[in-house]
Amino acid sequence: xxxxxxxxxxxxxxxxxxxxxxxxxxxxxxxxxxxxxxxxxxxxxxxxxxxxxxxxxxxxxxxxxxxxxxxxxxxxxxxxxxxxxxxxxxxxxxxxxxxxxxxxxxxxxxxxxxxxxxxxxxxxxxxxxxxxxxxxxxxxxxxxxxxxxxxxxxxxxxxxxxxxxxxxxxxxxxxxxxxxxxxxxxxxxxxxxxxxxxxxxxxxxxxxxxxxxxxxxxxxxxxxxxxxxxxxxxxxxxxxxxxxxxxxxxxxxxxxxxxxxxxxxxxxxxxxxxxxxxxxxxxxxxxxxxxxxxxxxxxxxxxxxxxxxxxxxxxxxxxxxxxxxxxxxxxxxxxxxxxxxxxxxxxxxxxxxxxxxxxxxxxxxxxxxxxxxxxxxxxxxxxxxxxxxxxxxxxxxxxxxxxx
Amino acid sequence: xxxxxxxxxxxxxxxxxxxxxxxxxxxxxxxxxxxxxxxxxxxxxxxxxxxxxxxxxxxxxxxxxxxxxxxxxxxxxxxxxxxxxxxxxxxxxxxxxxxxxxxxxxxxxxxxxxxxxxxxxxxxxxxxxxxxxxxxxxxxxxxxxxxxxxxxxxxxxxxxxxxxxxxxxxxxxxxxxxxxxxxxxxxxxxxxxxxxxxxxxxxxxxxxxxxxxxxxxxxxxxxxxxxxxxxxxxxxxxxxxxxxxxxxxxxxxxxxxxxxxxxxxxxxxxxxxxxxxxxxxxxxxxxxxxxxxxxxxxxxxxxxxxxxxxxxxxxxxxxxxxxxxxxxxxxxxxxxxxxxxxxxxxxxxxxxxxxxxxxxxxxxxxxxxxxxxxxxxxxxxxxxxxxxxxxxxxxxxxxxxxxxxxxxxxxxxxxxxxxxxxxxxxxxxxxxxxxxxxxxxxxxxxxxxxxxxxxxxxxxxxxxxxxxxxxxxxxxxxxxxxxxxxxxxxxxxxxxxxxxxxxxxxxxxxxxxxxxxxxxxxxxxxxx
Numbered sequence: 001x002x003x004x005x006x007x008x009x010x011x012x013x014x015x016x017x018x019x020x021x022x023x024x025x026x027x028x029x030x031x032x033x034x035x036x037x038x039x040x041x042x043x044x045x046x047x048x049x050x051x052x053x054x055x056x057x058x059x060x061x062x063x064x065x066x067x068x069x070x071x072x073x074x075x076x077x078x079x080x081x082x083x084x085x086x087x088x089x090x091x092x093x094x095x096x097x098x099x100x101x102x103x104x105x106x107x108x109x110x111x112x113x114x115x116x117x118x119x120x121x122x123x124x125x126x127x128x129x130x131x132x133x134x135x136x137x138x139x140x141x142x143x144x145x146x147x148x149x150x151x152x153x154x155x156x157x158x159x160x161x162x163x164x165x166x167x168x169x170x171x172x173x174x175x176x177x178x179x180x181x182x183x184x185x186x187x188x189x190x191x192x193x194x195x196x197x198x199x200x201x202x203x204x205x206x207x208x209x210x211x212x213x214x215x216x217x218x219x220x221x222x223x224x225x226x227x228x229x230x231x232x233x234x235x236x237x238x239x240x241x242x243x244x245x246x247x248x249x250x251x252x253x254x255x256x257x258x259x260x261x262x263x264x265x266x267x268x269x270x271x272x273x274x275x276x277x278x279x280x281x282x283x284x285x286x287x288x289x290x291x292x293x294x295x296x297x298x299x300x301x302x303x304x305x306x307x308x309x310x311x312x313x314x315x316x317x318x319x320x321x322x323x324x325x326x327x328x329x330x331x332x333x334x335x336x337x338x339x340x341x342x343x344x345x346x347x348x349x350x351x352x353x354x355x356x357x358x359x360x361x362x363x364x365x366x367x368x369x370x371x372x373x374x375x376x377x378x379x380x381x382x383x384x385x386x387x388x389x390x391x392x393x394x395x396x397x398x399x400x401x402x403x404x
Numbered sequence: 405x406x407x408x409x410x411x412x413x414x415x416x417x418x419x420x421x422x423x424x425x426x427x428x429x430x431x432x433x434x435x436x437x438x439x440x441x442x443x444x445x446x447x448x449x450x451x452x453x454x455x456x457x458x459x460x461x462x463x464x465x466x467x468x469x470x471x472x473x474x475x476x477x478x479x480x481x482x483x484x485x486x487x488x489x490x491x492x493x494x495x496x497x498x499x500x501x502x503x504x505x506x507x508x509x510x511x512x513x514x515x516x517x518x519x520x521x522x523x524x525x526x527x528x529x530x531x532x533x534x535x536x537x538x539x540x541x542x543x544x545x546x547x548x549x550x551x552x553x554x555x556x557x558x559x560x561x562x563x564x565x566x567x568x569x570x571x572x573x574x575x576x577x578x579x580x581x582x583x584x585x586x587x588x589x590x591x592x593x594x595x596x597x598x599x600x601x602x603x604x605x606x607x608x609x610x611x612x613x614x615x616x617x618x619x620x621x622x623x624x625x626x627x628x629x630x631x632x633x634x635x636x637x638x639x640x641x642x643x644x645x646x647x648x649x650x651x652x653x654x655x656x657x658x659x660x661x662x663x664x665x666x667x668x669x670x671x672x673x674x675x676x677x678x679x680x681x682x683x684x685x686x687x688x689x690x691x692x693x694x695x696x697x698x699x700x701x702x703x704x705x706x707x708x709x710x711x712x713x714x715x716x717x718x719x720x721x722x723x724x725x726x727x728x729x730x731x732x733x734x735x736x737x738x739x740x741x742x743x744x745x746x747x748x749x750x751x752x753x754x755x756x757x758x759x760x761x762x763x764x765x766x767x768x769x770x771x772x773x774x775x776x777x778x779x780x781x782x783x784x785x786x787x788x789x790x791x792x793x794x795x796x797x798x799x800x801x802x803x804x805x806x807x808x809x810x811x812x813x814x815x816x817x818x819x820x821x822x823x824x825x826x827x828x829x830x831x832x833x834x835x836x837x838x839x840x841x842x843x844x845x846x847x848x849x850x851x852x853x854x855x856x857x858x859x860x861x862x863x864x865x866x867x868x869x870x871x872x873x874x875x876x877x878x879x880x881x882x883x884x885x886x887x888x889x890x891x892x893x894x895x896x897x898x899x900x901x902x903x904x905x906x907x908x909x910x911x912x913x914x915x916x917x918x919x920x921x922x923x924x925x926x927x928x929x930x931x932x
Contacts (some may be wrong), residue, residue: 248749
């Protein structure tokens, strides 16, 4: 027993000085500052109701009028697509690529999954897995496009990503508004009809644990992918190659990694993840098995963009991404309850924006500190004490060098 | 004789190490005083304290017998202390004149820079100290030597009389080094006092009056140069005897492990032939060294051989197999090792651990992976073995981030990795950059051992000492062409310098292949 205690303390002490601990504290600090700003805005806009407002802001998922348990179920249900888009951004980040195109990939995944889900009537019980996979592949294709443009024509991935977001959205809306309209769109609401019963992801007993929350198999898949992505990045040769491209593209190339292939594959996998996210959204049975719909508005879906602060907040670590997504969705659930008090629900977006800023600041600050340390070391030049290997190791920057 | 600077009992500690331990250093007026020591001996720390970049934990600095406090380089400047840094601090797009007057621009009170009087002053200084320099030239257009003279003039223009030179010869050609030595002597004669930081014992012997040797932060003594020998100095510095003469047996030359035929690399921007129809062979059992001044196409040749850049035309054969269009990994896995020129850009992933870096070219092979899953035990075992054998000093062993190693140890890690690959052909560029005498000796011995095991070695070096001491055969590269192909024992340093500067050029005959070689190449083609 004592032995175990000692082990635990040493582990904890090791963790306390590790980079991971610093990243977590930095993320928590960003969250704290974001919430603080939210509270200030609540105080400024209407001080009279502020007590209730602040408590609703902090209660997040627990605001659910039908009870906290349903609130938790709702949180897990809604977080599923965000986990995937967060992973999509984080995975690309690890290869040094900024995947701002996750929204386009998400939309394509959603769209193709909807086609299979609505029109694939004779697929039987295989309809939902096929729809899901088709959605993932559509996202992969969309992501790979950016990668191919980068590898072959050196097109900036951020720019091609943004363009593909628009292209994806208008392509989908154009097709749904055009030749697919008779088959897939509910004209009165200007939304897609819900997918077939067989195309909906199963509840997998989760409706027994979290009744009336809509929670389905998707969340299990999300957790599975968190583990899988962690495994790929940390345990496989393939992941090592992608990461070395992210850390030092030139050295990776020198060591024999085909860095163009790595970028294309990384973007394809990122796109696959975002695509699965979109597919899971549209295939989800939702509360009381009513199904989800896609609205034909000319707006790029936010779920993809949400992946960016989630990946940043989670420090691009798959497990970090999962918890970051949980937090973002938690705070998002405060939006409606706040609005009912007369506060703008956009406060929630503001908080997320502030968190994004501070996450980025943490990155800049840590880079600045590293630089400062480097500068000091340069001053002592090769004569520095480093030769004896006793100087504390230089901390890596929070994320890796980004390929644009 | 009068001491212009005295640093008394200087101690400077960094976390876990004493960089300067009770060091006393005296500089006399009008002398050239060498500061000698291994990497990490504390030379630069001591000079950084004198130049105001660090504050000593204890100890005092006296100038002309008066105690002074130096808190910043500006303070140092006010006391007449100037420094030529190893990496020049010049604005590339400014003229020589503008660089010299930067920060102390003379004006006639109206705020308008008075370039005319400044120019006159500078020309006067150039004449006085016999420095060849045109004040109107733009820095990026002039040679490294001229840039260095600009740095020297910067100090003279500020009327500094204590001049610190931090490894000034590392970047110069032999001819430029000679010129610098003359300038330094001239400066000393005119009453300037010079501190000369260097690794190179030869230079100390030719130009310095006294030398202070530091080892592990301690002053090992200050001696008159005329009373010591190179051997004695190196023993003081390293603490043991160092072999300067590299022992090499004559080797029976084997098959050509590398053949380069009519290789051309064209720079995409300038459309210049940076590698211009280069042909040569490297055979088993020989060390071929490509000598030349930096920027004559050696780097590009290295990139083409290693596969980082695709050549525009020509062929590269590794063990008679045409690898011109093969991937980098194919080359790595089929008998090519490569110690790259830029260890930070290409050699290492600085954010990754030492163990992963030592396995950087192997982790995709068994037993370091099985079925695509990385196996950490063999990687760590390999790392520990290399760390011990190559004496790579790090804070936390195999899991140390390679970015936190000193430059010398980073280089050792790369050398260890590449030699451990046991390749038939080793391409090594600027092998010993940043290594101290002891480490250089070790690196060179390791490479010679590889040669003796029948490997073919191609080195690219900008350091003449290295070229002369280690190579069996020397190729001189000038403006992308090979202009000399000669056995090392058949050429002198001075003659080599003439080829490096392009003053002399030989016609190099085209690559000739023996019957056997043609057969072997045909075999490879047949296999495909």
